[in-house]
Amino acid sequence: MEDRVEAQIIVRELCKVYRVPEREAGLRAAVRSLFRRRYRDVVAVDHISFTVQTGEVVGFIGPNGAGKTTTLKMLSGLLYPTAGQARVLGFVPWERKHDYLRRISMVLGNKSQMLWDIPPLDTFHVLGEIYHVTPAELKQTLDELVELLEMQELLTKPVRNFSLGERMKCELVAGLLYHPRVLFLDEPTLGLDVSMQGRLRRFLAEYNRHNDVTMILTSHYMADVVTLCPRVILIHHGRLLYDGELSALAERLAPFKLIRLTLSNERAEDEPQLPPGADVVEQESGRLTLRVARSEAPSITAHLLNTLPVADLAVEDPPVEAVIDQIYQEGDV
């Protein structure tokens, strides 16, 4: 393999096919299926390859059923692949060696590893024992994480009484208290309110900066991806469609920019004279949104500033959600 020595995750032609039973609706079909079951092969992950270096944070994006979670489950050792190879930290994940499991963590937004009837502090101590963390180390790590996540008051309440956001904080602490080197985050902000999402994102960014932990994150919230992941891997129908910088993806897919300008009050009612190549997207009492080709954005901006009474002007990329939606709809980059 030609991957750099420090690559922590190496995936080659990874493939997962599920065999799912199927039958038509109705009583007759139900009776028939008792004697003869029909199966259909569903390709969840279709020969994908990529590498991730130490300390990288990679966003794994794609529509529902694209194969994101299946890939993460194979990399964390939960699923055996149908074909292909993967190495994480030098281990084959699905061999599930204990030395491997001690070095990785998978936080699932829709599954809990907390014991519901007892306070989280008890669960953290059990996990400390399972992962062979010394009591002194455990205390220090817990103090740090609890402070970062501002959750001191939660430690002694039964988990059963927690809100979703509070439980998610606990899941993160549980997933990090043994200092894993690779972190798989599957929808970590699922169902959380906006401010809690923001707090968790800040926490993860800071944690990555301080600990140089490699992270792969799946999320349907583009704000998670934009804030945390300089690099994205986009999969659709199990196939890898794009692997690179998020900004480059936007450039490739949306070869235009948006110019938002506000004109000064005295001329706001007049019809502005626009240069060729600037299309009006929105117009409302002195406020304009123009769409221009990327290559022409600087010259058109200069022209606007020279010829119009501009009170305010901003040049923006189209919203990332619009770009991603375009790929999901078209199924190609």
Add this chain to the structure above:
Amino acid sequence: MNQRGGWALIKSTWLSWMQHRSFFFLLAFMWMIPPLIYLFVWSTAAGGKTIGGFSRGEFVAYYLVLILVNQLTYSQTNWTVGDVIRSGQMNTLLLRPMLPLYDTLASEVAGKVVFMAFMIPVTAALALVLRPEMHVTLRNGLAFVPALGLAWALRFFWGYWLALLAFWATRADALLGLQDSLVFLLAGQVAPTALLPGLMREAATVLPFRYMLGFPVEVLTGQLNTVELWTGFTFQAGWLFVALLLFVTMWRTGVKRYSAVGG
């Protein structure tokens, strides 16, 4: 092996279960009802005579010991293994550097402590009222300990490999219900094995179910001669070996098939 983690799990499961102790006390009470019914049926039937060599007091002793042994060997956790597989909760357990079997064992040990906190005083009170007749010899007392341990292990692993069929079939727990029925019929609950009619008695001697419950009771209550004792231990160890083999095979092949539900 991860003994540190295993012990911590037992402690935390116990703490968690103690939150619902009244629920578990009620469960324990429910489980003691069928043997209690047969205790009254047989002891009343015996009256002042003997049936198949059992006097009234001996029936009482047999069933009181059976109630305790049943509680100690019944693996209530087998019922949750299938749910854990079906619901995808197995994900969390598989991600830990520890066999998920530990988690079930932790519940098993924690459960026994909670159940015994209820069962021992209740059985002692019943003994005071019903006056059992039992003369425990040193040989029987000593043989009872391994017989009980092996009975628990056999009942646990037999149920566990059946529960692991959930990797293949979604409602494999029906087989656990079948196991319970066979234990009820052939393991000395309906009647001590010695009182079963010919073919049933032979089946009970050969099949694994008697060795999950009835055998240790027969050992302690002094119903077996030396040859029967050693034959019983041989069957018990043999069936345990089969159960362990099936458990390992089911686990290894099942976990490769596991489709980690959800997402």
